[in-house]
Amino acid sequence: MTNYKMYVGGEWIDAAAGETFETKNPYTGETWATLPRGRAADAERAVAAAKAAFNSPEWSKMKPSVRGQLLRRLGDLIAENVEHLAATEVADNGKLLAEMRGQVRYLPQYFYYFGGLADKIEGGVLPIDKADTFTFTRYEPLGVCVAITAWNSPLLLAVNKLAPGLAAGNTFVLKPSEFTSASALELAKLVEKAGFPAGVVNVVTGFGLEVGEPLVTHPDVEKIAFTGSEYGGQKIYESAAKNFKKVTLELGGKSPNIVFDDANLDNAVKGVVGGIMAATGQTCVAGSRLLVQESIHDEFVEKLLAFARTAKMGDPMLPTTQVGPVTTPAQYQKILDYIAIAKDEGAVCRLGGNPSTKPECGNGLFVEPTIFTGVNNQMRIAREEVFGPVLCVIPFKDEEDAIAIVNDTPYGLAAGVWTQDMRRSLVMSERLQAGMVWVNMYRAVSYMAPFGGFKRSGVGHENGQNAIYSYLQTKSVWISTALETPDPFVLG
Numbered sequence: 235m236t237n238y239k240m241y242v243g244g245e246w247i248d249a250a251a252g253e254t255f256e257t258k259n260p261y262t263g264e265t266w267a268t269l270p271r272g273r274a275a276d277a278e279r280a281v282a283a284a285k286a287a288f289n290s291p292e293w294s295k296m297k298p299s300v301r302g303q304l305l306r307r308l309g310d311l312i313a314e315n316v317e318h319l320a321a322t323e324v325a326d327n328g329k330l331l332a333e334m335r336g337q338v339r340y341l342p343q344y345f346y347y348f349g350g351l352a353d354k355i356e357g358g359v360l361p362i363d364k365a366d367t368f369t370f371t372r373y374e375p376l377g378v379c380v381a382i383t384a385w386n387s388p389l390l391l392a393v394n395k396l397a398p399g400l401a402a403g404n405t406f407v408l409k410p411s412e413f414t415s416a417s418a419l420e421l422a423k424l425v426e427k428a429g430f431p432a433g434v435v436n437v438v439t440g441f442g443l444e445v446g447e448p449l450v451t452h453p454d455v456e457k458i459a460f461t462g463s464e465y466g467g468q469k470i471y472e473s474a475a476k477n478f479k480k481v482t483l484e485l486g487g488k489s490p491n492i493v494f495d496d497a498n499l500d501n502a503v504k505g506v507v508g509g510i511m512a513a514t515g516q517t518c519v520a521g522s523r524l525l526v527q528e529s530i531h532d533e534f535v536e537k538l539l540a541f542a543r544t545a546k547m548g549d550p551m552l553p554t555t556q557v558g559p560v561t562t563p564a565q566y567q568k569i570l571d572y573i574a575i576a577k578d579e580g581a582v583c584r585l586g587g588n589p590s591t592k593p594e595c596g597n598g599l600f601v602e603p604t605i606f607t608g609v610n611n612q613m614r615i616a617r618e619e620v621f622g623p624v625l626c627v628i629p630f631k632d633e634e635d636a637i638a639i640v641n642d643t644p645y646g647l648a649a650g651v652w653t654q655d656m657r658r659s660l661v662m663s664e665r666l667q668a669g670m671v672w673v674n675m676y677r678a679v680s681y682m683a684p685f686g687g688f689k690r691s692g693v694g695h696e697n698g699q700n701a702i703y704s705y706l707q708t709k710s711v712w713i714s715t716a717l718e719t720p721d722p723f724v725l726g
């Protein structure tokens with residue numbers, strides 16, 4: 235049993251009230267760690283520490299190139315601790331070790347990339363159209379930023395925020411999901427080891443309403459970078475508006491994979507199954523709607539069923555496992571409820587559709603990979619995010635029909651297009667209302683490529699060079715070189 239402490243102001247501390255909560259391993263069902271249960275007093279302490287660090291000469295006067303070195307050092311430390319960090323994620327979240335190893339190995343790149351940008355935040359001298367005036371721009375950090383993350387990819391979601399935000403010179407309070415907080419505290423150990431000044435990165439643990447809300451409403455917080463549900467995002471957006479805080483919101487989706495009759499069907503089958511079954515469908519970009527052109531519908535569905543049937547459930551630590559447990563009991567129930575809704579709506583269950591209690595599923599909460607056909611885009615199963623391994627198949631006639639169906643949703647996170655026709659891939663990528671479009675591939679992310687949602691899938695972007703500007707504010711500086719001040723009552 236590991237008894238974690240929070241990391242605030244460079245110290246490892248208990249919650250002010252001394253309360254704790256437990257975290258369970260989703261596969262074994264056993265409690266493996268306890269965490270401090272933070273509340274308003276802990277939020278207050280963490281924001282004060284982040285504010286003091288922001289104003290401290292150690293951080294505010296640190297040369298940007300040195301800040302970049304610190305970020306790169308953190309990247310190196312993550313690279314040295316891949317196995318430990320990956321195993322922590324598996325124990326806490328139930329994700330596959332194979333996937334987590336790959337993901338954690340990739341995380342240092344975020345710190346190398348944004349660390350490299352730290353000393354390239356350049357203002358400009360403006361060719362201003364006023365006499366005797368020298369005008370230039372500066373980009374300045376915002377101040378204290380709060381990062382709040384979802385449970386499905388804890389480290390990746392935290393790094394998406396910390397890397398650009400720290401490179402820009404801000405300080406952070408990170409509040410990970412109450413279901414998967416351990417890896418954020420493991421990351422904090424590496425932040426400390428890398429040598430960041432105390433208070434630059436703080437990690438508080440606890441529940442959304444107990445410690446998250448006091449962070450979001452705190453007057454000394456300048457920005458909230460949130461990844462989570464549409465409902466959570468809405469609450470945070472509302473409360474941020476009251477105090478004019480900046481926000482980045484990365485929310486949910488109902489993303490489509492669209493398979494045309496000219497596609498390489500075997501490749502498309504792999505992409506579609508990976509898109510919805512990988513990570514047990516618990517990904518924001520899960521390709522949960524499958525649109526198949528009518529002319530190949532039956533043939534494609536048969537191929538899809540044959541491949542999806544081979545997906546192996548089991549212990550996430552085993553390299554042979556492809557589908558792990560559902561992370562939380564609430565999420566498990568939600569998936570089963572949506573399966574029942576789909577059946578009631580008249581969708582035809584062609585695969586799965588039940589909980590799994592096979593011996594290889596241990597004590598975990600497993601749902602069989604599930605495929606529904608006979609779905610139309612007005613059914614709830616086609617409109618609402620399930621966040622599980624549940625795919626619904628919708629036939630379409632032609633490009634126009636596919637575009638109309640895909641865009642008829644309140645969401646717009648991602649979309650996959652399977653075609654060998656160059657013209658079609660360009661037309662589709664232009665007309666689909668989604669923040670990420672993948673053609674003949676699915677579920678790829680990079681620190682280099684902007685990631686964000688259209689419509690109700692989010693506000694703003696993470697990743698890509700511009701992400702650093704979402705953690706900066708612009709200042710124009712005007713200096714008169716005139717010997718005499720002109721008429722002060724006339725705006726010149």
Ligand code: NAD
Nearest residue numbers: 383384385410411442446447462463466469484485486518
């Ligand atoms: P959630 O909204 O329930 O919780 C997310 C985080 O917000 C948690 O840390 C929680 O404690 C905190 N929180 C909740 N209410 C709060 C409040 N009022 N004030 C402050 N903090 C609060 O979401 P979840 O169930 O953890 O995550 C699943 C959702 O996240 C899915 O909808 C998924 O699509 C989405 N997601 C989106 C992306 C993306 O990048 N677009 C990535 C991963 C997950």
